[in-house]
Amino acid sequence: MLAKTLFYPYNYQNMKRYSLRRFFFKNIFRSIVQLAFVAAMVVIIWLILGFTGAHNICPWTIVEVPILVLRAGVGFFFIWGMIIGAAGIVMTCFYPRIFCGWFCPLGTLFEFIGDIGIKLHISSKRIPHWLNERMRVFSIGVLIFLVLGTIVRGTLVCTIACPAFWICAAWKISVPIITVLFLLCWFILSIRVKRGFCRYVCPYGALTSFFVPISIHAIGKNLEVCNNCGLCAQACPMGIDFNVAFVVKSKHCIGCGDCLKSCPKDAFSWISRKSSR
Numbered sequence: 001m002l003a004k005t006l007f008y009p010y011n012y013q014n015m016k017r018y019s020l021r022r023f024f025f026k027n028i029f030r031s032i033v034q035l036a037f038v039a040a041m042v043v044i045i046w047l048i049l050g051f052t053g054a055h056n057i058c059p060w061t062i063v064e065v066p067i068l069v070l071r072a073g074v075g076f077f078f079i080w081g082m083i084i085g086a087a088g089i090v091m092t093c094f095y096p097r098i099f100c101g102w103f104c105p106l107g108t109l110f111e112f113i114g115d116i117g118i119k120l121h122i123s124s125k126r127i128p129h130w131l132n133e134r135m136r137v138f139s140i141g142v143l144i145f146l147v148l149g150t151i152v153r154g155t156l157v158c159t160i161a162c163p164a165f166w167i168c169a170a171w172k173i174s175v176p177i178i179t180v181l182f183l184l185c186w187f188i189l190s191i192r193v194k195r196g197f198c199r200y201v202c203p204y205g206a207l208t209s210f211f212v213p214i215s216i217h218a219i220g221k222n223l224e225v226c227n228n229c230g231l232c233a234q235a236c237p238m239g240i241d242f243n244v245a246f247v248v249k250s251k252h253c254i255g256c257g258d259c260l261k262s263c264p265k266d267a268f269s270w271i272s273r274k275s276s277r
């Protein structure tokens with residue numbers, strides 16, 4: 001009972017029923033957008049760019065390429081990746097991390113894996129809010145490590161553990177054992193914790209999260225109509241705790257809108273972050 005109270009601050013029975021009922025298509029419009037971008041990525045990489053093409057459209061290149069340009073004195077490359085990376089940051093200035101919530105194919109994959117974990121009842125219990133928020137520091141560590149690694153090595157050091165690169169390249173080149181171990185970790189993490197990779201590992205997610213506090217919009221919750229059913233907490237793919245405030249300030253928020261879709265009382269809406277201060 002104590003564990004339930006700690007991990008499920010809302011109505012536990014409702015949440016349990018919800019987790020049995022839901023599977024991927026809970027927010028149809030977002031799912032369509034996500035699947036469209038997955039399909040576009042498959043076509044662009046496999047048919048146009050080739051098996052190492054993940055680099056060309058990876059938003060993380062917004063950090064790595066300028067470092068390599070400065071270090072090696074070469075011209076800019078992976079231009080599309082840098083444009084996508086910059087677009088993700090600009091979008092975050094309007095809505096929190098919506099590149100992650102709506103467009104990133106890797107995020108879609110990890111969300112889907114997390115849904116399978118829920119369906120198979122092998123996902124972990126809800127991570128306590130304080131721990132979920134603090135574990136974001138690991139992704140910041142990954143970001144710093146990759147920046148320093150790129151400066152020191154002068155190469156794309158991210159390749160060693162990048163799931164996007166190896167999903168495309170594993171069919172063509174042999175995968176180093178250390179990479180296999182990393183990918184296994186990301187897979188197990190994401191099946192146990194929905195979007196675990198996005199929450200605690202991804203360096204681009206860590207980068208965009210720094211811009212969340214300046215995003216114009218935020219999710220607001222009307223505490224007066226809420227009946228504490230807990231469906232919103234169960235729906236949130238980033239494990240955000242709605243019990244603590246009426247404005248979602250968490251840097252984990254990916255602007256997916258699943259909390260809005262899940263609430264039977266229409267308690268959620270997009271509000272101006274400025275007006276809520």
Ligand code: SF4
Nearest residue numbers: 100104107198202205
């Ligand atoms: S955190 Fe990284 S992997 Fe996850 S959706 Fe955002 S960019 Fe994609």
Ligand code: SF4
Nearest residue numbers: 226227229230232263
């Ligand atoms: S905000 Fe809506 S979904 Fe969340 S606990 Fe309250 S009534 Fe339920």
Ligand code: SF4
Nearest residue numbers: 236253254256257259
């Ligand atoms: S708070 Fe709402 S919009 Fe933000 S990640 Fe959670 S469900 Fe998505």
